[in-house]
Amino acid sequence: MSRVGTRGLVLNENLIFEVSTPGRRGYSLPELDVPPASLPDGLVRDEVEGFPELSEVDVVRHFTRLSTWNYGVDSGFYPLGSCTMKYNPKVNEVACRRPGLADLHPMTPDHLSQGALELMYQLQQGLAEVSGFSAVTLQPAAGAHGELAGMLMIRAWHESRGGGRTRVLIPDTAHGTNPATAALCGFEVVPIASSDRGVLTPEVVREHMDDSVAGLMVTNPNTLGLFETHIREICDIVHQGGGLVYCDGANLNALMGIARPGDMGIDVMHFNLHKTFSTPHGGGGPGAGAVGVAKCLEPFLPAPVVVKTDEGYRLDADRPQSIGRLRSFNGNFGVMIRAWAYLRSMGGDGLKRVSELAVLNANYIRARLEETFHLPYRQRSLHEVVFSDRQLGGDCHTLDLAKRLIDYGYHPPTIYFPLVVHGAIMIEPTETESKQVLDEFCDAMLAIARESEENPDLLHEAPRCTRTGRLDETRAARQPCLCWGPSE
Numbered sequence: 001m002s003r004v005g006t007r008g009l010v011l012n013e014n015l016i017f018e019v020s021t022p023g024r025r026g027y028s029l030p031e032l033d034v035p036p037a038s039l040p041d042g043l044v045r046d047e048v049e050g051f052p053e054l055s056e057v058d059v060v061r062h063f064t065r066l067s068t069w070n071y072g073v074d075s076g077f078y079p080l081g082s083c084t085m086k087y088n089p090k091v092n093e094v095a096c097r098r099p100g101l102a103d104l105h106p107m108t109p110d111h112l113s114q115g116a117l118e119l120m121y122q123l124q125q126g127l128a129e130v131s132g133f134s135a136v137t138l139q140p141a142a143g144a145h146g147e148l149a150g151m152l153m154i155r156a157w158h159e160s161r162g163g164g165r166t167r168v169l170i171p172d173t174a175h176g177t178n179p180a181t182a183a184l185c186g187f188e189v190v191p192i193a194s195s196d197r198g199v200l201t202p203e204v205v206r207e208h209m210d211d212s213v214a215g216l217m218v219t220n221p222n223t224l225g226l227f228e229t230h231i232r233e234i235c236d237i238v239h240q241g242g243g244l245v246y247c248d249g250a251n252l253n254a255l256m257g258i259a260r261p262g263d264m265g266i267d268v269m270h271f272n273l274h275k276t277f278s279t280p281h282g283g284g285g286p287g288a289g290a291v292g293v294a295k296c297l298e299p300f301l302p303a304p305v306v307v308k309t310d311e312g313y314r315l316d317a318d319r320p321q322s323i324g325r326l327r328s329f330n331g332n333f334g335v336m337i338r339a340w341a342y343l344r345s346m347g348g349d350g351l352k353r354v355s356e357l358a359v360l361n362a363n364y365i366r367a368r369l370e371e372t373f374h375l376p377y378r379q380r381s382l383h384e385v386v387f388s389d390r391q392l393g394g395d396c397h398t399l400d401l402a403k404r405l406i407d408y409g410y411h412p413p414t415i416y417f418p419l420v421v422h423g424a425i426m427i428e429p430t431e432t433e434s435k436q437v438l439d440e441f442c443d444a445m446l447a448i449a450r451e452s453e454e455n456p457d458l459l460h461e462a463p464r465c466t467r468t469g470r471l472d473e474t475r476a477a478r479q480p481c482l483c484w485g486p487s488e
């Protein structure tokens, strides 16, 4: 229920009380069923200080205007490396808003939620097929949460065999969530160096492998956008040493329909459903970090698990070795529906085409920019490409380039990650961009490189075409102002 009063937009019954108190200027509404006396004394007040007096038109215009200051995949190219900011088909949104799915109460008994359970079951099966794992859980709410699920399962597996393994090997190219997850699970993190070709070598893994090592956390393709060419041999070394291999699957957009992590010897991997399987993300969620496991980890999956029986689908909580429940109810169901719709509409061939185009697009950008921007690792990229700022002129750095890209109308790429590249510029175009968009972006990058030589202040002072100029990001992080209201 919504009405407009002289004091403002009335959004619901509670606010109606606010404007309809007797004696208020010139506006009255019917008597309320809930008498004002039901509010505790301390909360009843005549005036709300600073409460804006706005009409509906003012409010609508305010929020519509704010929305146009935003930048998203629906407004332009968003090459944020590692985040797979692809265009998300709108048909997924139609699917997840269907009342039978969207209005389903999470406490509905299994026999009345067969459709939803069937969807979850099919999604589990589909993801298992794409990745080569024997089972999949949909419970975790994000990639990092999936890592937690996976590492807890590795820990539980070791404990079931006597325990005693306390260390986890993690390459220096890893996403920060990997060491954070391992530490959260009680493991000691052992950083290991990638080679000068940007990949892990069997030698370095063998050197660190002993009976204190619970496993290895590896990202493939890694965060330099490079395929870990020795992955099979590395998995064998870890297994022979009694450990398990975790794969950060955030970069699955480069592999789908072409290669399966399960076939490479990986034991457990998370999918970022909101990245690879198309849910709008970037504002912080919701996401979903489904996790695939090899046979040996199946007993440890978070409970309950969706199973298919002769009587239909049901949630099976009778899992004595399970690491337990990780998420209220059954996870972020809306993201699962989008992933299911995406899988169904693409099919196996479609997913393969996605990966081929994602890789082609990244290599196209690499080829157009590699003479102007320093490329620390020269081999063929997969779905993303990492440059450095070494060749920029005029004492310009990666941050200046990123800010100047905003003036050209682009969301900046990921910067200063991975850490092994000084001044990293990490570009992931995804499969959904056309050659025209990629060319325009590359033209902008080349123009900025020229500006860095000819007029470096254009970069140092960027962004100039935005509502606010360059912000003090260090202060914003260290002294965040998180309250609404006049600041000190």
Ligand SMILES: *Cc1c(COP(=O)(O)O)cnc(C)c1O
Pocket: 082, 083, 142, 143, 144, 145, 175, 177, 219, 223, 248, 250, 251, 272, 287, 289
């Ligand atoms: C995005 C990402 C993660 C974390 O995923 P969230 O869903 O943001 O928690 C982990 N590793 C890599 C390589 C990523 O790109």
